[in-house]
Amino acid sequence: MVVKINADFCACCGSCIGECPANAISINENDVSYVIEDECTDCGLCLDVCAHGAISMG
Structure with a gap:
């Protein structure tokens, strides 16, 4: 999986x-804007704290 940030929703x-x-x-x-670097381990913790729904796994 790859974690992505949708800049249209990111505050x-x-x-x-x-x-x-x-x-x-x-x-x-x-x-x-925020970017996910190669060090990402796909743990998903960022998805849980994003109040704007800007982060997804795809």
């Missing part, structure tokens, strides 16, 4: 960054 609130045990979520400074 850039940062709740997913604090929840990620692999530190695999970072901010893309160019367009002020």
Whole structure:
């Protein structure tokens, strides 16, 4: 599985960054959005804390 962030729904609130045990979520400074890095272990913890439904596994 691959974790994805849908930028159309992401509010850039940062709740997913604090929840990620692999530190695999970072901010893309160019367009002020969050990205999932290769270090992601697909644990799904970020999905549970995203209040906007912007994170999915696909």
